[in-house]
Amino acid sequence: VNREAQGVLLFLVGGALLWASLTDLYLRYVRAGLRPMLILAGVVLIIAAIATLWSELRPARAARRDRAGADHGGADHGGADHGGADHGGADHGGADHGGADHGGGHREPRVSWLLVLPVLALILVAPPALGSFAADRTGTVLQEPPILPPLPAGDPLRMTVVDYAGRAAFDHGRSLGGRRVEIVGFVAAGRRGPYLIRMVFNCCAADAQPIKVGLAGRVPPGLRPDTWLDIIGTYTSEQIRDEVNGGPIPFIDVSQSRQVPPPKEPYEF
Amino acid sequence: VTTTETGSTPVEQHDGERPEGWQFNSLLLLMALLVLVVAAKGPISRLVSGPVSRNWMTVFIAVLTQALPFLVLGVLLSAAIAVFVPPGFFARVLPSRPALAVPVAGAAGVILPGCECGSVPVAGALVRRGVTPGAALAFLLSAPAINPIVLVATAVAFPRTPLMVVARLVASLLVACLMGWLWLRLGRPGWLRPPARPSFEGHRRAAAFWGSVRHDVMHAGGFLVIGAMAAATVKTLVPGSWMRTVAGIPVVSVLALALLAVLLSICSEADAFVAASLSQFSLTARLAFLVVGPMIDLKLFAMQAGTFGRGFALRFGPATFLVAVAVAGLVGTVLL
Numbered sequence: 001v002n003r004e005a006q007g008v009l010l011f012l013v014g015g016a017l018l019w020a021s022l023t024d025l026y027l028r029y030v031r032a033g034l035r036p037m038l039i040l041a042g043v044v045l046i047i048a049a050i051a052t053l054w055s056e057l058r059p060a061r062a063a064r065r066d067r068a069g070a071d072h073g074g075a076d077h078g079g080a081d082h083g084g085a086d087h088g089g090a091d092h093g094g095a096d097h098g099g100a101d102h103g104g105g106h107r108e109p110r111v112s113w114l115l116v117l118p119v120l121a122l123i124l125v126a127p128p129a130l131g132s133f134a135a136d137r138t139g140t141v142l143q144e145p146p147i148l149p150p151l152p153a154g155d156p157l158r159m160t161v162v163d164y165a166g167r168a169a170f171d172h173g174r175s176l177g178g179r180r181v182e183i184v185g186f187v188a189a190g191r192r193g194p195y196l197i198r199m200v201f202n203c204c205a206a207d208a209q210p211i212k213v214g215l216a217g218r219v220p221p222g223l224r225p226d227t228w229l230d231i232i233g234t235y236t237s238e239q240i241r242d243e244v245n246g247g248p249i250p251f252i253d254v255s256q257s258r259q260v261p262p263p264k265e266p267y268e269f
Numbered sequence: 270v271t272t273t274e275t276g277s278t279p280v281e282q283h284d285g286e287r288p289e290g291w292q293f294n295s296l297l298l299l300m301a302l303l304v305l306v307v308a309a310k311g312p313i314s315r316l317v318s319g320p321v322s323r324n325w326m327t328v329f330i331a332v333l334t335q336a337l338p339f340l341v342l343g344v345l346l347s348a349a350i351a352v353f354v355p356p357g358f359f360a361r362v363l364p365s366r367p368a369l370a371v372p373v374a375g376a377a378g379v380i381l382p383g384c385e386c387g388s389v390p391v392a393g394a395l396v397r398r399g400v401t402p403g404a405a406l407a408f409l410l411s412a413p414a415i416n417p418i419v420l421v422a423t424a425v426a427f428p429r430t431p432l433m434v435v436a437r438l439v440a441s442l443l444v445a446c447l448m449g450w451l452w453l454r455l456g457r458p459g460w461l462r463p464p465a466r467p468s469f470e471g472h473r474r475a476a477a478f479w480g481s482v483r484h485d486v487m488h489a490g491g492f493l494v495i496g497a498m499a500a501a502t503v504k505t506l507v508p509g510s511w512m513r514t515v516a517g518i519p520v521v522s523v524l525a526l527a528l529l530a531v532l533l534s535i536c537s538e539a540d541a542f543v544a545a546s547l548s549q550f551s552l553t554a555r556l557a558f559l560v561v562g563p564m565i566d567l568k569l570f571a572m573q574a575g576t577f578g579r580g581f582a583l584r585f586g587p588a589t590f591l592v593a594v595a596v597a598g599l600v601g602t603v604l605l
Contacts, residue, residue: 002294002295002296003483004295004296005295005296005298005299006483006487007483008296008299008300009299009487010483010486010487013337013486013490017334017337017338020334026334028327028330029327029330029331029334029335030331030334030335034334034335034338037338037339037342038334038337038338040338040341040342041337041338041340041341041342044341044345044482045341045486047479048479048482048483048486051475051476051479051482051483052479052480052483055476055479055480109487109488109491110491111488111491111492111494111495112487112488112490112491113491114490114491114494114495114498115487115490115491115494116299116302116303117329117494117498118329118330118333118494118497120306121326121329121330122330124306124307124310124313124314125313125314125317125323125326127323127326127327127330128323128327129327130324130327130328131320131323131324132320133320133321133323133324134324137508202426202427202428202429202545203335203425203426203541203542203545204331204332204334204335204542205327205328205331206328206331206332206335206500206501206504206542206543207542207545207547207548209548
């Protein structure tokens with residue numbers, strides 16, 4: 001990979017990072033808190049790209065200027081060769097720009113080419129947040145919530161899937177009572193009817209794991225995996241064990257449901 | 270202005286002057302590739318729309334997106350040190366007794382922020398400037414593992430187990446010192462080929478700084494992509510039941526993750542995030558992953574062989590692996 005190509009690669013990677021972080025695309029892969037660092041990294045890479053391309057062009061321009069000078073002045077500019085040598089043109093070999101210098105330590109290993117892959121993946125495909133494929137393979141990671149504050153007012157009450165599942169599974173619905181709650185998640189095939197799922201992660205989507213809630217009651221027919229649903233329902237005591245890891249999967253008694261587009265922030269924490 | 274010029278000027282230059290022009294072929298190839306891929310956008314996205322490939326790509330992008338800001342931060346700081354810290358500085362501050370210089374150099378690894386790709390050339394420079402090889406090697410092993418950026422990344426990746434940071438620091442430092450002393454006892458000068466590397470000395474400071482940034486990003490970035498691809502493959506294709514089976518056997522799980530660290534060759538600034546994702550495994554096994562990874566992996570082996578010679582890498586690599594696994598197992602059992 002020569003230096004011009006390296007400059008272009010740096011520019012592409014920096015540009016892709018900036019693009020992902022200035023739109024909401026990055027939320028499919030990492031936490032919202034990483035945004036400032038992503039922007040900073042994108043800017044630094046673009047500056048590095050410009051610096052690389054700039055220093056690549058400088059010797060070329062200097063060489064051209066020297067040649068033009070030699071055509072013009074002949075003997076007058078006898079000293080110009082030395083001048084050229086000083087400002088870096090000559091250590092690149094002047095007109096033979098990029099010869100020995102590039103052949104030596106400056107060409108980076110071929111593996112650098114791979115940097116083009118994430119750029120293409122981000123810009124061409126922009127893969128969606130993890131969905132039912134990952135959720136099917138992984139057991140629910142529902143854990144007993146350390147404290148259960150009383151529910152705020154609201155009807156229906158909007159809750160996270162994690163919050164509902166924790167209260168339903170470990171508190172046996174005591175703090176939920178007969179309240180109508182509203183939760184949003186995507187659909188995956190389950191053992192007894194479809195599951196409503198939200199992925200949670202610690203660090204980035206690479207360590208995402210699902211929280212699963214079973215759907216009972218008025219479940220719309222013909223649900224396809226990865227459809228996002230907004231559900232209003234009430235607590236039901238039904239509960240099963242996840243077939244993958246034996247974790248608890250509480251249910252919700254659905255009274256209303258509608259399809260919604262994937263939320264901006266597809267994960268819960 | 271700069272970027273628009275680049276498209277045409279160098280190509281015209283080379284076209285005129287160097288008909289065979291291998292130099293700019295990579296640029297031309299890159300451009301052709303981009304045009305091709307953008308033109309074939311439809312078929313390509315249809316090709317990768319299956320659930321398996323989409324899952325793979327999401328994990329792949331997630332690892333990279335999470336790791337790149339840390340890589341860039343490390344690369345910036347290491348460029349600053351390469352440019353603004355005088356070359357003789359490290360040799361001056363180290364004690365002259367070799368056995369004492371080893372732990373001091375190991376602890377000094379704290380001040381070289383960056384990943385292992387950066388520490389190999391620095392260790393080479395130290396050897397060339399007369400630092401005793403044992404101390405330079407201790408530095409080589411500790412610097413990528415215990416510098417502040419890596420420790421912060423580890424803390425971020427393991428928000429619920431802050432002891433992981435302590436364990437990583439202690440275990441890595443211990444391995445670095447043990448290997449340094451081992452080299453003092455058993456090492457022969459003939460095994461170590463004095464390294465040569467291109468330096469940025471003589472360039473203007475700004476040029477040297479950005480040159481170092483470019484160099485580090487290109488080196489580390491490519492290997493990071495390999496690591497992310499491997500992590501995505503493991504995450505997407507290896508059945509969860511295998512992982513759970515391996516993860517359930519104490520000693521085997523430690524060895525398995527240590528080997529995985531060698532194979533994945535992830536940059537130390539990003540490896541904590543991959544380790545965090547391997548949540549089926551015990552903390553000790555993941556500690557082994559974090560201790561082994563920055564010290565010996567496929568890309569480091571290649572880099573060490575290139576810098577110090579193959580005879581060195583063949584002896585030093587396996588020895589480092591064994592010591593690192595043993596120490597990580599011990600420290601993990603005690604601390605985690």
